[in-house]
Amino acid sequence: MQTPQKIAVVGSGLVGTLLAIYLKKKGHTVHVFDRSPDIRTVEFSGRSINLVMSNRGWKTLRDIGLEDEIKKIGIPVDKRGIHLQDGTYTTQHYGKEGEAIYSLSRGILNRRMIDLAEEAGVEFFFNHKIWDVTLSTATLHIGESERGEWTDLQYDKVFGADGAFSRIRHRMQRQSMFDYSQEFMKIGYKELHIPANPDGTHKIDKNSLHIWPRGNFMLMALSNLDGSFTCTLFMPFEGENSFEQLKDEKALVEFFANYFPDTKEVIPDLVEDFFKNPKSYLVMMKCFPWTHNDKVALIGDSAHAIVPFYGHGMNAGFEDITILNEMIEKFGDDWEKIFREYEISRKPNADAIAELSFRNFMEMSSRTADQKFLLQKKIEKWFSDKHPGKWKPLYSRVTFSNQPYSEALAIGEFQNNIMEKVMQMPNIEEKWNSQEVEQKIIDLLKK
Template sequence: MQTPKKIAVVGSGLVGTLLAIYLKKAGHTVHVYDRSPDIRKIDFSGRSINLVMSDRGWRTLQEIGLDEEIKKIGIPVDKRAIHMLGSELNYQYYGKDGEAIFSLSRGVLNRKMVDLAETAGVEFFFDKKVWDVTLATATLHEGETERGEWEELDYDIVFGADGAFSRVRHRMQRQSMFNYSQDFIRVGYKELHIPANADGTHKIDKNSLHIWPRGEFMLMGLANPDGSFTCTLFMPHEGENSFEKLTDKETLEAFFAKYFPDTKEVIPDLVEDFFKNPTSYLVTMKCYPWTYEDKVALIGDAAHAIVPFYGHGMNAGFEDITILNQLMEKHGDDWLTIFKEYQQSRKPNTDAIAELSFRNFMEMSTKTADAKFHLQKKIEKWFSDKHPDKWIPLYSRVTFSHHPYSEALAEGDKQNRIMEEILSMENIEQIWETELVENRILELLKK
């Protein structure tokens, strides 16, 4: 059991709010600050990508008894539904029977988490702008404007859970020996919307992640419990097929008629949504160290923002909390050791999921439409079912297990090299389910 501390969490997003619940349950006084209004009192739409909860996130929720509560507001998704131009819908199942990720609306989930945190005794301070933190004393500096008067708020510990452009991290960056990088990718995104049918049912299969892969750009959609879908158009900001080219109603409608013809009946508000909703940017952010002595620590996107193509930004942030909690139970009041081991444990793994997320854009936008890729997935599933102790497919290792992300990246690279050799075998399309192929994979695994 830890000695109770007065702890501030900056940021009332998903990771900050769940962290606050964990800290409160551990006996601490917890205050959460956010510069935005209370999310429960505002309309949250227009620039979101639906979240997917996988095993890592569920573990964090389960350990504090919140998993069943959250499952009520999600929809299980057990496969990809690939909408290829001029051909039938193709389904690619994620894992074994019963394995599924859960589609969750970011706004609905965040509101629920704030409610649960308040019920647990966490105190929230909305519309409070934290501009700076004195690292040595865990003192927050809050005020209306960056140049105006600030109030000093004293704490024992401060957690920066304030996202990719964190003010807490901004202060830490001004130390010597603090490494920091941010990389914007050339692809941006825009939210679109498939409304429910008149009777509240979904217009397309609700238990699939729908993907319209078109090479350098793609459309995807995930279901919401109210019968609607949150769709996301990922495209380059500039170039031939890009956001900069879609400037008027006629051009937009012609573009969708050419590349996404089967969406005409299900996205009735295309023009209104497209020109109303902002075009958002995607960034990968890395930094180190994540902590300052036993006073300040970064968590979630403030420490490791990633692009959304593996659906693991939230899951990685929740796993930060799992590891932090394990170390709190192990080391008690020794926050210096807790913080040191926390950052050493998480840094290699969050770097790995950043790399995997970046790569997955190519898989979703290009490879999902490729026959060779489909065959590779069939071979991997077939071999994995026969030898589950020897082969866990990369997606399953990342999404349906608790294996470290760094291990998943290394094993995935090894498996890909093996599959390149298998796919180059003569007549592989005809012989892939044979003992010859099975023995060749076993032989390559031994090398």
């Protein structure tokens, strides 16, 4: 057990709340501050992308004894359900039999996590606006407005878990030798929904992540416990097939009738949802260092905001906690060493999942509709089932293992180079599961 300290966590999102539980169970006094109201008292805003929990997130929850509790509010999803424009529907399993990600409502999960944190003894301070931090002394500065009177709150440690536009990181950015980059995608998103059937059942398969891939835009849907689906329309802000073109009801209805004809019966509130819910932006942010001496550390999106196309924003943030916890177990009260080893370990892996997430938009929006791509995935699964020690598909490395993201990315690129050569074999469509193809992959792996 560490020497008890007084620790502040800024941000009551999923990563900040779970971190607070970890720190409290280690004997520390933990206060969580958030400028927003208590999420348990407000209606969610209509700008959510449902979360998917995979192995990395479950490990962090399991280590603290919360895995079973959170699984109660999730739905297992073991495949993609791909809706083509001509009405064809196909499925593509994510991994081996029994492997699944879990669909979770962000709002429901966040509310439950705060309940669990309070049960553990964490104190929450909502509607408390942190404007700045003195890094050298871990002093928070709080007040009603940025230019008004502030109150100083002294802590032993401060963790910035306040997201992509973190106030804690904003102060760190003003230090020398702090690297920072931010990039907005030209693609945004808007939330829609598929309501439940009158009897509370789901209108489409609840155990699939549904994708309507259309090139530079796509629709996706993930199931909720109440029988509904949270849908997300991703598309460019400007240009052909963009948000700027969907200005009125007529344009919207015609667009969906053309590109998503099979949604007419399942999204009855399309027009209302579309014009009520805001357009939201997707931002990627990288920085380094993530810590300041033994006083302040960034975690989750505050350190590495990524786009959602691999479903790993939450999982990567939870894995930050796993690694931080390992360093605490290893180095005890040496917080400067804990922080240093934590950021050195996590930075290359955060960069890797950022790259993987960015690339996966093209896979989801375009390649899932490409027969050649689907055949490649089929060959990979077939070979992996025959030779599990020689081949694990990239998605499985990222989602169904705890292999470092950076290793998964490097091996995934190596394997993709092999598959490019395999896909060029004559008549690959007819002989995809032949001994010739099997031997070709084995030979290429040896090289």
